[in-house]
Amino acid sequence: MTITRVLVANRGEIARRVFATCRRLGIDTVAVHSDADAELPFVAEADRAVRLPGNTPAETYLRADLVIEAARRSGADAIHPGYGFLSENAGFARAVEAAGLVWIGPAPESIESMGSKVGSKDLMRAAGVPVLEAPAWFRDGRSTTSSTSEMEADLPLLVKASAGGGGRGMRIVRDLSLLEREIATASAEATSAFGDGTVFVEPYVEAGRHVEVQVVGDGAGEVVVFGERDCTVQRRHQKVVEEAPAPRLPDHVAKELHEAARRAAAAIDYRGAGTVEFLYDPSKERFWFLEMNTRLQVEHPVTELVHGVDLVELQLAVASGGGLSGLVTGLRPSSTSGDLNGHAIEVRLYAEDSTWTPQSGRLVTLEIDHEAEFGPLARAGVRLDSGFASGNEVGTHYDAMLAKVISWAPTRDQAIRQLVSALRRARIHGMTVNRDQLIEILTDPAFASMDVTTSWLETRETAPAEAASGTDPAAVAAALLVAADDAARRTVQAGIPAAWRNVVSQPQRTVLIPGAGGRADSGDEVIVEWYGTRTGFAVDGATVLAATPESVRLEVDGVAGTWSGRIVRDTRTGARDVYLDGPDGASAWHHPPRFTDPADQVVAGSLLAPMPGSVISVSVAAGDRVEAGQLLLVMEAMKMQHSITAPADGVVAELNVEAGTQVAAGQVLVVVSDDETTAG
Structure with missing residues (x-):
């Protein structure tokens, strides 16, 4: 059957990825979208788009009936599920086929076989695949x-x-x-x-590595193995860095992994692209089956780059009834590192803070230099697969991943260097993201030598940041951006140099707090002193060569550099967040308002919502005595649950939420007091 129009039952980056291959093959595309996603790039890029009323996954992307009806209304003849949502739902696959549509995925029976991690272990044991x-x-x-x-x-x-x-x-x-x-x-x-x-x-294997094998089957017994990927670097069991091939994996182990994956796929007559995941113990050179993902993986680009294939094209070919031989000539089920071309590394750029807490808000700027989007690289460089663009809103209903940044080079060392450089030069404004953590991981000697386990990030010790000595050029640049912004906004005495004084008695002082959205009471204030002159600005320890609300050029110790910036202003309070991109990388600074609104103050013992989300359960009532560490309530945000616990022994003086309450980041949830008389 010839597929002519594909509906992608997904959103964001994976929808755009499937659309890219479809465009190249001359196949029409259809997007479905929630109300929250209406302005995202994937909706505009599709040839047709169908609204799924609502915002939450349960109202939209998880509604099989609405998705199939959207396919009917838009004239689609096939559905690609992407990953997540309904991608591994056997009932949805059957409903798609029952509606006369092509299901771009494995047979429903295969999904069921591997969908239960309990049942799949029994199946793998019978197929001779090692299991825990x-x-x-x-x-x-x-x-x-x-x-x-x-x-x-x-x-x-x-x-x-x-x-x-x-x-x-x-x-x-x-x-x-x-x-x-x-x-x-x-x-x-x-x-x-x-x-x-x-x-x-x-x-739980403490010192294990996560290694997975990419397979593609034709549903008639042929299974092709496209090598392995290493996905060991994880936080909270979610992958952060993925690469192919797996570093420091002995050849005989790689061959055994490939053969085990082939047997796993053959045992269920697998059709389409899938991934067999293993836990590998390097000390014993042993591995065990974890699960099989009966869909395309998030990290599939690293396999595409080192093997020179388009896995989405293979999915479409198999779903159309075509064979694999013509598309994968020269690759055998036992293919090993000898078939590879270079090394590829992918990182997941998330909207999250240093504690891995998801963030939401407006993504003012997202600019990452790259050589290709969603496709192959003609030479060593960076591929970008992103679901967002500058100006988009990042909500609380879905995963917080903004983009995948993938580097491909002849060697692993070069791929790492390219990736670090791309991340450092990236311009990401308006939100807190995990860019700095990714750079720290990629430049860590333990990562370079692949001396890591799946628990490495949780146990990794990082050296404390050294206190800045002398002039901090980034702080000076941020302060001068704020000063130049003030001067540009002036309606009185416009044109007079900023902070000009006929008789200079003391410098001007700009208070900054490292990090966007910082609190004035955080204790991390940085004070920059400067003078307004006839020609601009003067700062002790640096020469100000130029300063505007968009850019500052400084010379420190005879070395000049430029800091480009963007200011995001809170129209209610007047506070400003300053996002800088300079010679030493990116930084963000918060300039608090001069006067604090009393309404913004919170009482001692207040527990604030760490992110926007919903309260799904409350375990205490006002007046209850609680102990340190006791569970108070559970929040859910971006499909993850977060427990709020008592910081110390005390009494619940205030309880401001109940199950079902939607809360904003920073909202007071509970107040725990050490004084029983304050209990309500």
Whole structure:
């Protein structure tokens, strides 16, 4: 069958990725979108777009009936599910086929076989693929022994959702007394994310690496293996850095992994693109099956770049009934690193702070230098797969990933250097993102030598930041941007040099707080002193060569540099966030208002919402006495649950939310006082 019009039942970056291949092949495209996504690039890029009324996934992208109706209305003859949402929903796949549409994915039976992580282990065991076994005392979701010593001997444990992935519904348990609570939390999170609260328990391998193998099958017995990827660098079980091929993987282990993945796919007559994931123990050179993702993976670009293939094109070819041989000539199921071309590394750029807390708001600027978008590179360089553009709003309803930045080069070292350079030069304004953390990871000697495990980021020790000595050019540039902005906004005495005084008695002082959106009471204030002159500005320790509201050029110790910037102003308070891109990378600064509104103050003991989201459960009431660490409430944001606990022993003096309350970042949720008389 010839596919002529593809509807992508997804959003953002993956929708744009599928559209790119469809455009190249002359296939029409259809987007479906929620109200929150109406202005995102993927909607405008599609040939046709159909609105799914609502904002949440449950109202929109998870509504199989609405998606299929959108295909009918738009004249689509095929549906590509992307990843996440309905991509591994066997019922949706059957409904698509029942509607007379082409399902660009594996057979529903294959999805079901691998959709249950419990059932898939049984299947893999029978196929001769190594699997991790659950503790003998834990079967069918409950303990079968009362022997505490026997149970403690198996710690740590991993509680994991049977359906879905992405770190949702997953908890590490190191204290046996917390097992029951973590199972309940993981189950609730899995229910919210995937509609299935089934979880299981298995040993947690502390020093393991996450290695996965890309396969493509034709549904008739042929399975082609496109090497492996390393996805070891993770936080909260979500991948941060992915690369191909896997570094420091012995050839014989790679061959065994490829063969195990081939057997896994052949066991279910797999059709289309899929990934078989393994946990690898380098000390023993052993690996175990984790799961099979019966869809395209987020990290598929690194495989495309080193193998020179378009995996979306292969998906379309197989779904159309075509074979694989003509598209993958020269690649065999046992292909190893000898078939590869160079090295590729991908990082996921997230809207999140240094504590990995998701952020939301307006993405003022997103500019990342690159040689290609969503496709192959003709030479060593950077590929960008992004779901957002400058000016877009990043909401709270979906994953916080802004873009994937992928570097491809002849060697791993060069790929790393290219990627670090691209991230440092990127212009990202208006939101807090994980760019600095990504650079720290890529430049860490442990990463360079691949001396990392899946728990590396949680245990990694970083050197404390050195205190700046002398003049900090970035702080000076930020202060002068603010001063130049003030001068440009003046309606009285316009044209007179900023802060000009006939008789200079003292310098002007600009207060800055590192980081956008900082609080004036954070204790991290930086004060920059400067003078207004007839020709501009003067600063001790630096020569100001030029200063405007958009750019500052300074000379320090005989070395000149330019800091370009962007100011985002809070029209209510007058506070400003300053985003700088300079010779030493990017920085953000908050310039608080001169006078603080009393309404913005919070009382001692206030627990604030760490991000926008919704309250899904409350465990206390006003007047309750609580202990340090006690669970007070649970929030959900961007499909992840976050527990709010008591910081110290005390009494709940105020409770301002209930289950179902939507909250903004910084909103006071609970006030815990150490004085019982304040309890309401």
